[in-house]
Amino acid sequence: MCGISKEHLGALITELAGPWTAARDSELAKRRGHGRLRAAGAGPDHQLVFVDRVLVTLVVLRWALSHRVLAALFGVSPSTIDRAVGEVRPLLAARGFAVPDRLGIRLRTLADVFAYAQAEGITLRIDGTEVQVRRPNAGRPGRKAFVSGKKRQNTEKATMISDEQGRELWLGAIRPGRMHDATAVRTEGIEEQLRLHPKVKAEVDAGYAGLARDFPGQVSAPPKKPAADAGPKTGGFLPSSAPTRPAPPTSCAPCSF
Secondary structure: OOOOOHHHHHHHHHHHHHHHHHHHHHHHHHHHOOOOOOOOOOOOOOOOOHHHHHHHHHHHHHHOOOHHHHHHHHOOOHHHHHHHHHHHHHHHHHOOEEOOOOOOOEEOOHHHHHHHHHHHOOOEEEEEEEEEOOOOOOOOOOHHHHEOOOOOOEEEEEEEEEOOOOOEEEEOOOEEOOOOHHHHHHHHOHHHHHHHOOOOOEEOOHHHHHHHHHOOOOEEOOOOOOOOOOOOOOOOOOOOOOOOOOOOOOOOOOOOO
């Protein structure tokens, strides 16, 4: 259900245990307002140990399983699952993206992605991914910003960069669905990275036509689709000798059966 082997899972737990313990100790010290008064390990035990917290988070990310279902499976409350996912998910995001066929290399920032693409001669593919979300509560500031002009639904979107084979290399911040794809690209700093790495080439869809116009030697986009009322290339008129279809009958003959 996690999608990784036992060996990989063990290495992942070992890697995340230290940062998770440090983050939790820092949060407790901030909440108490002073240092630890009792020895480490004193006090009540966790209802969900760290290994199970990692398992729960991986299942949520892979299958989007309901927190209530996981709470029933592990015998804890849904709020415990919420806290577990909220603690482990940032630790997983901080690890960055593993580079395909390059063991030990991870891309943690947008600059790492463009530096890797320039060094390896990889053509990047830039696109936006949009996910439908629940309608924000009434009275919430910026509620209309979640209404997507493309899907006509309440969505959130993020900019994604992949390699030529479609393998994900980077995912940007989650933003309201009303934001245009080109605006998200500028906000993420992709235009700046294109200027800093002039040898990097990218492919985009028609929604990023402005990006292709500003970087003609680097970014390629498909041509615009013709308008619905546009005529043929001959000028929009049929030649006079063109055959015409016969007019449909004005009335139908009665059926013989």
